[in-house]
Amino acid sequence: AHIIAHQPMRLQVWAASPPGKIHATSFWLAEMQLFTPEGYEIDETSFRAGLQDSDLFVELDRKLIREFFQHYAQGTISKGLTLALPISGFGLRDDAFINDTLAQFARYSVPANTLWFALNADVLSQPDEALHRNIARLRAAGSRIVLRDFGRNLDAFNQLPADEIDYLYLASELVANVHCNLMDEMMVSIIHGHARRLGIATLAGPVELPVALNTLSSIGIDVVWGDTIAPRQPLASMLMNSYFAIK
Numbered sequence: 001a002h003i004i005a006h007q008p009m010r011l012q013v014w015a016a017s018p019p020g021k022i023h024a025t026s027f028w029l030a031e032m033q034l035f036t037p038e039g040y041e042i043d044e045t046s047f048r049a050g051l052q053d054s055d056l057f058v059e060l061d062r063k064l065i066r067e068f069f070q071h072y073a074q075g076t077i078s079k080g081l082t083l084a085l086p087i088s089g090f091g092l093r094d095d096a097f098i099n100d101t102l103a104q105f106a107r108y109s110v111p112a113n114t115l116w117f118a119l120n121a122d123v124l125s126q127p128d129e130a131l132h133r134n135i136a137r138l139r140a141a142g143s144r145i146v147l148r149d150f151g152r153n154l155d156a157f158n159q160l161p162a163d164e165i166d167y168l169y170l171a172s173e174l175v176a177n178v179h180c181n182l183m184d185e186m187m188v189s190i191i192h193g194h195a196r197r198l199g200i201a202t203l204a205g206p207v208e209l210p211v212a213l214n215t216l217s218s219i220g221i222d223v224v225w226g227d228t229i230a231p232r233q234p235l236a237s238m239l240m241n242s243y244f245a246i247k
Contacts, residue, residue, distance in 0.1 A: 004059045008035045009067055011235040013083065014225040016203060019217035022229050027082040027116065029146075029205075029225055030235065032064060044086060054090040061091030062100070068115070069104045075239030076114055083235075084116040084146045084167075089123030089131065098134040102141055112142030118169065121150045125159055135164045146203065152187060154194070162198035167223070169203040178204075178219075179212040189219050196220070205229075 013028040032044045051057055064085060068076075076083055091097050105112050117138060123131070124147065135145055144166035150156065151171040170191060178184050192202045206226030207213050213228050 004056060004063055007060075007063065009033065009063060011067065011072060012232050013235045013238060014205070014232050015230040016084075016205070016223045016225040017229050019207075019213050019221060019224045022213075022224075025230075026223050027084055028235075029118070030068075030083050030085050031232070032060075032086065033234075048088065057088040057090035058094050058097055061087050061094075061097060065101050065104060069108050069110070072235055072239065073108045073110050073114075076235075077110060079239060082114055082116065084118045084144075086148070087117045087119055089119060092117075092119060092123065092134050093128060093130045095130065095134065098137060102137065105141060112138075113144070116144040116146055116166070118146040118148050121147050121156060124161065124164075125156065132161060132164065135161075139164065139166075150191065154190065157194050157198075160198065160200075162200060165198075165200050167201045167203045168195045170221075172206060175204045175207065175212070175216070179209060179215045185215060185219070188216070188221070192219055192221055 010033040012031045012033050014031070015025045016027050016029055017023070017025050032047070034042045034044065034047045036042060048057065048060070051060065064087070068083070068085060072083075102112075104110070105115070139145060145164060146167040146169050147160075147165050148169045149171045150168050151174065168191070170188060174184055174188055174191075176184075178188055188204065195202050201222040202220075203223045203225070204216050204221045205224050207216065207224045207228045208226055210228055213224065216224055
């Protein structure tokens with residue numbers, strides 16, 4: 001945990017917008033940018049893959065929350081932005097961590113609808129009372145939940161607690177060739193249709209080609225992100241410039 005406490009971290013964000021109105025940002029997807037001691041960037045997935053122990057996952061979640069509230073929260077509120085932060089299943093199962101997170105909302109006067117949480121889809125596949133209780137607590141406070149990396153396993157819909165999920169974020173390999181691979185396009189359509197019936201909005205990316213944007217738009221995907229919308233940018237510089245979110 002000592003290593004994580006001193007781990008340099010910055011937040012990078014992607015704009016998530018409706019495919020038909022790409023300049024109207026709905027919310028921002030945040031990514032942790034972590035660094036090796038030599039200063040090389042490590043992506044969050046690789047960093048987490050190297051963590052051996054659930055305590056370390058929770059420690060990383062704590063650090064992320066601390067970074068947000070201490071360095072970014074006031075700017076986020078003053079610009080009227082909504083941010084989705086990536087959080088681990090271990091953090092969501094940890095009552096003390098959730099207590100602390102909810103306490104920070106009050107301490108920094110952050111409206112909870114300013115901060116959403118993104119978790120990996122496989123986290124929900126194991127039934128876990130603490131997990132569902134804590135998701136319910138975050139949502140009751142006003143946060144929303146984004147389920148990341150939802151793939152080709154349609155059976156996962158049967159395990160999905162629809163009342164706990166606000167956005168279903170499709171796995172990037174489903175989206176990469178959606179404009180030229182009919183099977184992928186059908187799969188995205190099926191997932192979108194299922195989600196729609198459950199009252200869950202859909203999110204897809206990274207969208208790198210305008211033609212893919214057109215396909216996702218015609219399927220009805222609610223929100224997209226990627227270079228066709230806006231390049232990834234450091235949250236700090238975005239908060240410093242004069243840009244204001246269009247709701």
